[in-house]
Structures are given as C-alpha cells and as structure tokens.
Amino acid sequence: MRNSKMQMMSVLLAGGLLLPVAGFPGEMAAAAPVSTEWSEFMELDWAPSEWTVENERHKTISTEQFAELINLAAKEAGSERLITEVSQSAKINREVAARLLDEMIDVPYVEEMIYQDIPISSPYASSIGVITTAGVMKGNAEYTYGYGKPLTKGDAAVVALRVYQYLQPVSVVEASISDLQKAMTSGRVTSAELVDMYLERIEKYDVEGPKLNSIISLNEQADELAEELDAERGQSGARGALHGIPVILKDNFDTADMPTTGGSLALKESVPLDDAYQVEKLKEAGAIILAKSNLHEFAFGYTTVSSVSGQTLNPYNVSKVPGGSSGGTGASIAASFAAVGMGSDTGGSIRVPSSFNNLVGIRPTIGLSSRDGIMPLALTQDTGGPIARTVADAAAILDLTVGYDPDDVTTAASVDRIPESYLHYLDPAGLNGARIGIVREVFGSDPDINKVMDEAIQDMKDQGAIFIDDVEIPNFKQINSYASLSAWEFKFQFNDYLESLGEERAYKDLTSIIESGLYDESVKTQLMERNNRESLEDESYKDIVLHRTKLAQNAVLKMMADYNLDALIFPTSANPISEIGDEQTIGDGFKLSSFTGYPTITVPAGFRAADNMPVGLDFIGRPFSEPTLIKLAYSYEQHTQHRTAPALTP
Numbered sequence: 001m002r003n004s005k006m007q008m009m010s011v012l013l014a015g016g017l018l019l020p021v022a023g024f025p026g027e028m029a030a031a032a033p034v035s036t037e038w039s040e041f042m043e044l045d046w047a048p049s050e051w052t053v054e055n056e057r058h059k060t061i062s063t064e065q066f067a068e069l070i071n072l073a074a075k076e077a078g079s080e081r082l083i084t085e086v087s088q089s090a091k092i093n094r095e096v097a098a099r100l101l102d103e104m105i106d107v108p109y110v111e112e113m114i115y116q117d118i119p120i121s122s123p124y125a126s127s128i129g130v131i132t133t134a135g136v137m138k139g140n141a142e143y144t145y146g147y148g149k150p151l152t153k154g155d156a157a158v159v160a161l162r163v164y165q166y167l168q169p170v171s172v173v174e175a176s177i178s179d180l181q182k183a184m185t186s187g188r189v190t191s192a193e194l195v196d197m198y199l200e201r202i203e204k205y206d207v208e209g210p211k212l213n214s215i216i217s218l219n220e221q222a223d224e225l226a227e228e229l230d231a232e233r234g235q236s237g238a239r240g241a242l243h244g245i246p247v248i249l250k251d252n253f254d255t256a257d258m259p260t261t262g263g264s265l266a267l268k269e270s271v272p273l274d275d276a277y278q279v280e281k282l283k284e285a286g287a288i289i290l291a292k293s294n295l296h297e298f299a300f301g302y303t304t305v306s307s308v309s310g311q312t313l314n315p316y317n318v319s320k321v322p323g324g325s326s327g328g329t330g331a332s333i334a335a336s337f338a339a340v341g342m343g344s345d346t347g348g349s350i351r352v353p354s355s356f357n358n359l360v361g362i363r364p365t366i367g368l369s370s371r372d373g374i375m376p377l378a379l380t381q382d383t384g385g386p387i388a389r390t391v392a393d394a395a396a397i398l399d400l401t402v403g404y405d406p407d408d409v410t411t412a413a414s415v416d417r418i419p420e421s422y423l424h425y426l427d428p429a430g431l432n433g434a435r436i437g438i439v440r441e442v443f444g445s446d447p448d449i450n451k452v453m454d455e456a457i458q459d460m461k462d463q464g465a466i467f468i469d470d471v472e473i474p475n476f477k478q479i480n481s482y483a484s485l486s487a488w489e490f491k492f493q494f495n496d497y498l499e500s501l502g503e504e505r506a507y508k509d510l511t512s513i514i515e516s517g518l519y520d521e522s523v524k525t526q527l528m529e530r531n532n533r534e535s536l537e538d539e540s541y542k543d544i545v546l547h548r549t550k551l552a553q554n555a556v557l558k559m560m561a562d563y564n565l566d567a568l569i570f571p572t573s574a575n576p577i578s579e580i581g582d583e584q585t586i587g588d589g590f591k592l593s594s595f596t597g598y599p600t601i602t603v604p605a606g607f608r609a610a611d612n613m614p615v616g617l618d619f620i621g622r623p624f625s626e627p628t629l630i631k632l633a634y635s636y637e638q639h640t641q642h643r644t645a646p647a648l649t650p
Contacts, residue, residue, distance in 0.1 A: 038154055041161040046076045057154030060091040066156050067100060073160040074104060077167035081105075091150045095124035097159070098137060102127035105134045105166070107187035108234040115145040122147070134186040136162045172197045173336045174645050177245055177393045180339055184233065184244055191226040191233075191244030191288065198246050198290055202337050205649045210318050212649075214331040216251045216309045217292045219258055225288050232286075241396050243286035248333065248341040250326045251292035251308075252299060252375035253279050253384065258289070262375045263297035263306030265518035266507055273502050276373025277408065278342065278384055278401040285400045290338050293328030297523045298490075299344060299377045302352055302584040304328060307520040311580060314356060315646035316613055320577045321584055323356035325349040329387050330357035335649040340397050341387045346377040346486060348572075348590035351602045354387050355572035355616025358604045358643055360394045360633070361387045365623045366597035367413035369398075370405035376493040378486040380545060381594045389643060391603065391634040395422040398626065417624040428638045430631035432464030436619075437471035437559060437568045442589035444574025448608035452615040453571055456605045459640050465632075468563045474555040479595060480588060482548040488541045490530045552595035557622065566628055568592070572602045572616030593620050601629045604642035 042052040051069060067083040074082055081104035089096075095118075110129040118125055128145055131137045137159050140146035151159075170189040172180070183189045199218070206212045219225075229244045238244070249255065252262045254272035261267045275283065283289070297306040304312040304327025312327045314320040315335045322331040326343030330353030333341040343350040345363040354361025362385045374384045386397035399422050404411045419425070438457065443450055457467060473479070495509045507513045510531050519527065560568065574587030593600040598620060605617035617636070619629045637643070 037158045037161055041157040044161070044164070046072065047157070048072070051153060051157050057152065057157075059153045060150040061153055061156055063087060063089040063092040063096065063100070066092045066097060066151060069156055069160050070101065070104075070163055073164040074167055077164045079104070079167040081167065094137075094146045094149055094151055095122070095128060097151050097156075098127040098131045099124055101131045101136055101159070101163070104163070105130055105136060105187065107133045107185070108190075108230065109133075109185075109237045111185070111237065114143060115139055115147075117144045117147045119147070134166060135182070136166055172201070172339075173650070174389060175336070175339065176390055177241055177339050177396050180245060181238065181241060181243070185238065190230045192223060192230055194244065195222050195226045195246055195288065195290065198336075198338055201335065201649070202291065202332075205315075205335055206332070206337065210313065210315065210648045212313045212315055212318070212331050212335060213310055214293055214312045214322070214328040214335070214337065215248075215291045216261060216263075216294050216328065217258060219289050219291060221257060222246070222288055222290050229286055229288070239286040240400075241285070242282065242400060245287050245340070246290035246338045247282060247287045248291050248293050248329055248338040249279065249289055250295050250329045250341070250343045252295060252344055253292075253342060254373035254375075255279055255289060255292070258292060260292070260375065261308045262299070263295045263308050264513070265307040266513045266516050268308055270501060270506065272373065273500070274373070276384075277370035277405045279373065281401050281403075282342075282397075287400075291332070293326075293332050293341065295328055296325035297520050298494075298527075299325035299346060299349055299375070300486075300523050300526050301325060302348070302586060303578070303580075304331075304353070305520060305522060307518065313580070314577065314613075315649050316358065317611070318648065319579055320611075320613060321356070321580060321582075323353035323577070323584070325353075326387060327353045327356075330354060330359060333357070333387055333389060334359055334646055336645070340389075340393050342384060342397070343387045344374050344377075344382060344384045345594075346381045347484065347594045348586055350385050350387060351572050351590060351593075351600060351616070351618060352586055354602045356577050356614060358614035358646075359387055359389060360391050360604070360637070361385070361602045362394050362398055362626070363593055363600045364398065364402065364626060365599045367410040368402050368418070368599070368624060368626065370403075370408040370411050372405055372407040375497055376490070378484070378489040379493050380485050380489060380549070381597070391601070391630060391637050392423065392426055394601070395426065395630050395634075398422050414624070419627050422626060422630055425627045425631040426634045427631045428635055429463075430635035431460050431639075432635075434465045434566045434632055435468065435564055436460065436465055436632070437468045437563055437565045439473065439568050439570045439589065439592070440470045441473055441476060442570045442574060442587055442592070444571070444587045446574065446576055446608075448610050449571050449574065449576065449615055452606040452608065453617065456617050456636070456640070457569075460636055463635060463639055468565065471559050471563060471565075471568070473592070474558055475551050476555065479548060479552050479555065479591065482544045482595075483540075485544060487530060488533060488536060488538075488544070491533050492536060548595060549597075552592070553598070556592060556596050556598060556620070560622060567619045567621045567625075567632055569620075570618055571605075572618045576608060576611065577613045589618060593618075598623050599626050599629055601626075601633045603633045603637050605640075606642050
C-alpha cells in the first residue's frame, strides 16, 4: 500500500528494541533481545554456515550479501516477495536496508515514529516507518534509528529471522488479542482474513468434525464489517486494542442486527431494538461480533442444552459437558472460534464454563459493568463479563466494557473506581508478598481436584505468596440455607425484558412462552415454578435480598479484614465435569461471589488425573478489586502456563 506509506511524517517514532504497536493501551511490545534472536537464527536449518560464525557477528556486509540472505529467508518462508533492486556497495547502511526491505513488506498504516536522528528531507524516512511498523527492523535505541550506520552480519541475521517469521502464515489457534493486533498492524493479515479463518474453524469443528455445537448463529455482516475496519485502519490507523478483532457473544446479549434467543425456540427470530450496553462498547472499539453462542436455555443450568441449538459438547472430551450457562462461549473460545467471548454470570455461568474449558473468566463486581440488554435471570446477582484464553485478553475486554450506564443504576457505584487500564496490573511478580486465604470449606471431596489445588497453592508459595490456610466463612451455614433469587426474580424481570423488545414482539410475557411449548423439556419445571410467583412483595424474597446479601458480604469482608487478605481462593467447581446427559453440580464456592456481588476471576490450574479434564482456580476479592485479582491471576498464569489447546480442534 504505497499510498499509505507516503503518509509518513518527518518526525519518526521509537524503536530500539521496543516497538509500540496498536495493541493494548500502555503495553510495549518488547522484542526478544538481539542475542537471543541471533541464537535462534543459528538454529534454523537453512541458515548459511558463513552467517553463523560467532566471532564475525560485528563485521559489516555488502548490499548484495544482505539482499541474498533476506531473499533466502523469504524463499524458506514460502514467499514470492523478494528484493529485486540491488545496487552494488561494499557495505550497506541501515537506511538502505530499510528501503530494500520495503520492497517485500506492506503495512496498512505507517504509525507515527519518534526517531530523532533521521534528516527531515531523508528519502528513506517512509521505508524506515514501514519496516519499523512491521517490526522487521527497529532502531538501535529508543529514540534513534542508527541512521547512516552500517549493518553488521549479526544485525542482518536477526533481520532475516524476523523476515522469515513475518512471512509465515498467521494462525488464529490460541492467538491472543495482542498477537492478532500486531499481525494486522504489521500487514501480515487483515481483519477480513481473520474473520474467514475463524469461520473456517467453526465450519470444520463446530458443524463438522467433533461437532461441538457451540454456535447458534453467525453474523452475516461480519465480512463486510471487517473490510470496513481494514479500510479504516489503512486511512487512520486502529481505534485501539479491539480494532478488527472477532468476538463471540453468549446469545443472551442483545444485538440489534442479529436475533437474541436466550437459547429458546420461542425467541429464535427475536431481534432486539438496540444493542446491549457492553455490545455497543465493543462495537465502538472496533470489535466484530462474529457469532452468538449457545447457552443453557434461559441461563438455567450448568450443562448448556437449549431448544434452539441442542447440547454443546466440551472440546476437551465430547462426552463431557462444557459447563454453563455460558457453555457455548466457553467451548467456542477454547476451540479458537474467535479471539475472545462474552458470558453472563448469575450463579457461576462465566466461571464454570471457563473452568471446564481451560479458560480465564472474570465475573465483575456488580455495578462495574452494565447489565442493560443482557437477558435477565436474577438482576440481584446478574452480571456480564469476558471469557478468554489469557488473563491479558480478559483484562483488555474488561477495559472496554466497564463504566457508568444510565440505564443500569448499579453502575453509578463504579464512578471513580475504574483504573486507567486493567492491563497495567499484568504483573508477573504480582504474587510476591500477596496474602491469600484458602477457603477449604468449599473444596469438596474430589481427591484429583484437591490435589490440583494443593499444587497451585505450592506454585503460588514459590512465587512469594503468603497463605492463611482454612479460613472460615462466618455464618456460612445460614448463608447456604437461602433459596436462589432466580426462582423469585426471573418472571418479573424477564417480562420487563420482553416488553423492551417493542410492540411487535412475538410473546408478551413468560406465560405466553410457556403456552407456546417452544422450549426444551428440561426447563419446563423451572419455567412453571418461576411463573407461579405472584409478587416480589413476599417477605421470604425480601429476607433473601436484605439478610442473605448482608450476611454474605459481611462474611467475606470480615474474613479478609481479620487476616489482612488480598484475595480468597478455592476450586471453581468442587466437583468433576459430568458426562453428557448427567446432572452437573459445582459445590458452594460460587456463592461467595454470586451472593455478595463481589468480583471473581477464574484461571486454569491444571487437569484431573482421572479424566484429564480441566480444573479452574477462583480468586475472589473485595468490591471493585479487579486490579488486584488480575495481578494475582496473571502472575499465577505466567508462572504455571496451564492453558493448553484442546487436541480435538487443532
């Protein structure tokens, strides 16, 4: 894209071994140390022997030598992009190398640079911008490119390695938001190509192959949206971290351009009047809603079966459930059908499928993220949040979906309690000195899960965490005695939701949906029982809302204050993952977050020895303590690396 290259300004921006890219705010994409890359180059089977002599690394090279090496790297990468215009010279300077590399590299938009050693009238400025944006050849210090300096043999070897890597096909399998954003920024792939790659995987593994059945509907406008975002990137650069990134939504998030079914045949053609608040924020950030995922119908359970789509399977073992109720999002993100996904959580519906699919899930503090436009189950406990393959990706989504929304009054509590970016808390040393309480009361009796937890605790101790073992939850027996609020609130809040769909809606209330019979038989009893509620003025309901919430919140806050704790931990599910067709129970740990409204993040902790299925670890904290939880979870994730892709969806 030669026209975009001409947008290069005379003031160029920074390189050294650090290249700022259109990725996460505040994140610097650190290149590998040159010495490390030199070693990596020497291990390539195609690296010419004359280029791998250690004591010749600092020798200067000719233009012809440089072009020959770079063309070899390109050919080995399977590319037909070659350097063709070579002038003879005894040695090649860094700016001339940039011009030659520019022949084989196109970037959609040259990012502003801050190199201070490039002459204003330099004919090489545009090329330097291109190859720096692509990450192929950077400056020799933060503010200097090394203009006029010769390229050494070692420099050329590292550049050849980067060219070889740059020209490799991009894979979306396990790719992070940052990976994909860098690939689009550097010109290696377009958003339209990403959409196609994800759609191919959905066809290959969701519709065919293991037939995970995680997707309810595809966005027919995804390709067109991607092309528009690619064009925008070429004109003005990326909006931010989510620009052109495909996302999957649990199909209880309202989308004005796609049906929102809640998993029910009764709502198969129901198109809301506008987007959910969090969906609107994702779109504003440039995210592409690629698909809507299956869920346990009306978010009623943990196995993810619905009348509109049937049973979703777990990609780690198709005889197992994927968790619920956001099981379609969990299975699809684990199988790399999109970069990240969104789920909702009333009683574990983000945390459980994240755990069962070896993922990271964040249930935010109630009041941090708007529930407007998310089909309700029980608003006293409902919230929506990210499901991702990494803590960094979950934090990036959280950044863009939190904040005050006048249509959800609870979010007023978030004002002045949101950091500049949750990504600032991605601290690999975050566990050092952290005080963490172990809530063994909710561990359960499964020996494999408890062994995984004990290993996780030791791993965190090795990173400097301080543990208070077997902290007790005050009044936990009484807290557990209270009934589910969804049994009370669902009818009334769901009827309000149906009313928000407008006068043309197919069903005016829950009664008319029950009469239609268009729902899975497994949820009939729950629908009937909830519909029999006559009012929320009942003293039993008020007792739950007032006393259970207060008891639970005081219990968690007191426990944490008594021991000066940063977080509490326990297994996301105390029980193993069930076989398809069996009931799934998860124990009582989820209640600490669901009953208090306090935040929880779940991260992969390992696998059960008995069935090699994933086990998740929950960190729960005080209200609006997401930064602390992200710091702890990220540190644990980085030092253990338990996330592995499912073998069934390579």
